[in-house]
Amino acid sequence: MQAALALIDEKGLATFNIRALATTLGVYPAAIYWHVPSRDALVAGAIALALDGVAAHLPQGTWQLRLAAVIRGFRAALRAHPFLAPAVASELATNANFDALLLDHVLAALEDAGFEGAALVDAFNVVIAAMCGFATLELSTAPAGSSAEWQAACRGHIDAIDPVRHPRLARHVGSLRDRAFMLRWSNGSEQPLDSGFEAWVDVVVRGLESRSRMLRRLPRV
Amino acid sequence: MQAALALIDEKGLATFNIRALATTLGVYPAAIYWHVPSRDALVAGAIALALDGVAAHLPQGTWQLRLAAVIRGFRAALRAHPFLAPAVASELATNANFDALLLDHVLAALEDAGFEGAALVDAFNVVIAAMCGFATLELSTAPAGSSAEWQAACRGHIDAIDPVRHPRLARHVGSLRDRAFMLRWSNGSEQPLDSGFEAWVDVVVRGLESRSRMLRRLPRV
DNA sequence: ACCTGAACACCGTTCAAGT
DNA sequence: ACCTGAACACCGTTCAAGT
Numbered sequence: 257m258q259a260a261l262a263l264i265d266e267k268g269l270a271t272f273n274i275r276a277l278a279t280t281l282g283v284y285p286a287a288i289y290w291h292v293p294s295r296d297a298l299v300a301g302a303i304a305l306a307l308d309g310v311a312a313h314l315p316q317g318t319w320q321l322r323l324a325a326v327i328r329g330f331r332a333a334l335r336a337h338p339f340l341a342p343a344v345a346s347e348l349a350t351n352a353n354f355d356a357l358l359l360d361h362v363l364a365a366l367e368d369a370g371f372e373g374a375a376l377v378d379a380f381n382v383v384i385a386a387m388c389g390f391a392t393l394e395l396s397t398a399p400a401g402s403s404a405e406w407q408a409a410c411r412g413h414i415d416a417i418d419p420v421r422h423p424r425l426a427r428h429v430g431s432l433r434d435r436a437f438m439l440r441w442s443n444g445s446e447q448p449l450d451s452g453f454e455a456w457v458d459v460v461v462r463g464l465e466s467r468s469r470m471l472r473r474l475p476r477v
Numbered sequence: 478m479q480a481a482l483a484l485i486d487e488k489g490l491a492t493f494n495i496r497a498l499a500t501t502l503g504v505y506p507a508a509i510y511w512h513v514p515s516r517d518a519l520v521a522g523a524i525a526l527a528l529d530g531v532a533a534h535l536p537q538g539t540w541q542l543r544l545a546a547v548i549r550g551f552r553a554a555l556r557a558h559p560f561l562a563p564a565v566a567s568e569l570a571t572n573a574n575f576d577a578l579l580l581d582h583v584l585a586a587l588e589d590a591g592f593e594g595a596a597l598v599d600a601f602n603v604v605i606a607a608m609c610g611f612a613t614l615e616l617s618t619a620p621a622g623s624s625a626e627w628q629a630a631c632r633g634h635i636d637a638i639d640p641v642r643h644p645r646l647a648r649h650v651g652s653l654r655d656r657a658f659m660l661r662w663s664n665g666s667e668q669p670l671d672s673g674f675e676a677w678v679d680v681v682v683r684g685l686e687s688r689s690r691m692l693r694r695l696p697r698v
Numbered sequence: 699a700c701c702t703g704a705a706c707a708c709c710g711t712t713c714a715a716g717t
Numbered sequence: 718a719c720c721t722g723a724a725c726a727c728c729g730t731t732c733a734a735g736t
Binding site: 378381390397432439455456465466 | 644675677680681691
């Protein structure tokens with residue numbers, strides 16, 4: 257798994273293959289299958305390895321601080337292995353390899369926030385989606401093709417925005433160019449969206465605060 | 478592109494291949510390459526086709542309603558083509574095929590919400606991440622392997638939660654089982670996380686409201 | 699128990715040749 | 718301009734045979 261993770265970190269997911277892994281391990285490709293059932297299982301193992309330890313050093317403090325730390329910690333772990341980002345999105349959605357400690361921390365924070373019953377389940381899903389959503393999107397990589405002309409095509413498309421049909425987009429394109437989702441050609445490793453991410457954490461925490469207050473004023477269903 | 482989208486919807490992304498597409502089109506595989514440079518381009522085209530029209534019918538109303546409609550509309554479009562979800566996550570991150578009308582709508586709503594300058598860019602990234610994050614995670618599919626034993630492994634892992642080490646997880650596992658990210662084996666097509674998604678929309682909108690109020694009380698940087 | 703050696707099946711992509 | 722026909726390269730996976 258460690259060798260797989262190292263190879264993915266080095267070359268990317270698309271070019272990671274069993275034969276290369278076998279070479280670095282000094283065995284024949286078929287030998288891998290004695291230890292692991294499939295390539296997918298190797299990727300899943302690499303993900304588990306990469307995200308291991310997010311739950312290890314979580315701070316004390318208010319539930320707001322603790323939830324923010326979970327979301328920031330997940331992003332930090334993924335930033336160390338950015339090529340895993342696309343796999344994480346599809347892998348973590350339905351996954352038996354969950355980190356029980358991390359999930360327990362999330363639940364503890366949400367209980368402190370005042371969520372219970374069905375609202376707690378909803379809030380849990382909100383936090384997990386918030387944890388995965390921004391970071392996987394930020395770090396997912398461009399297609400494997402030649403980046404030079406692809407970047408040029410991106411820039412061309414962006415610079416061709418019609419100020420009559422899309423006035424606000426045209427007005428703000430200067431500050432959005434290569435600094436916003438869907439309008440960038442650099443990925444999150446080269447060009448981190450740090451302030452956007454902090455806004456994200458802020459919005460999620462404030463939103464949970466506000467929703468919790470709202471729910472506690474209404475009669476339970 | 479339509480044929481590609483139809484094939485992906487039918488069989489899934491992993492088993493979608495050029496040869497099958499050529500067969501349904503009644504041509505040799507090599508003929509595809511006259512019209513399209515690569516398999517990736519076909520997937521990207523299918524995504525563009527699937528997400529086309531999200532911006533078409535957006536309602537009038539408060540900025541809160543309009544942003545919620547964007548996030549809901551994106552999920553609805555993706556629900557019609559769930560097999561695309563994993564590709565969307567990596568594809569939309571850096572993408573020249575953006576829908577200018579949709580982005581213009583988002584900017585208009587955020588201007589109405591009082592965001593400007595650098596804070597507007599951050600808020601834009603928050604909204605796009607919110608739009609993509611929950612839906613792609615909810616709809617991303619399980620690994621291609623045999624689902625029967627895989628489901629059993631998931632359930633087994635969940636039912637083996639240790640109530641001593643993870644008391645809150647153990648306490649709530651009954652309501653989280655197969656209804657929460659990382660603790661489910663069904664995917665979002667079979668088992669939609671509707672109430673979680675509505676909580677998500679609520680949290681994001683409330684968070685943006687709260688953040689906007691906060692920013693306007695502070696001196697500009 | 700764990701690995702070798704070789705093979706199979708599949709698939710993206712290329713290319714010279716057709717019309 | 719667009720497609721055929723065939724081939725190449727690559728890769729996940731299997732399996733009988735080794736030790």
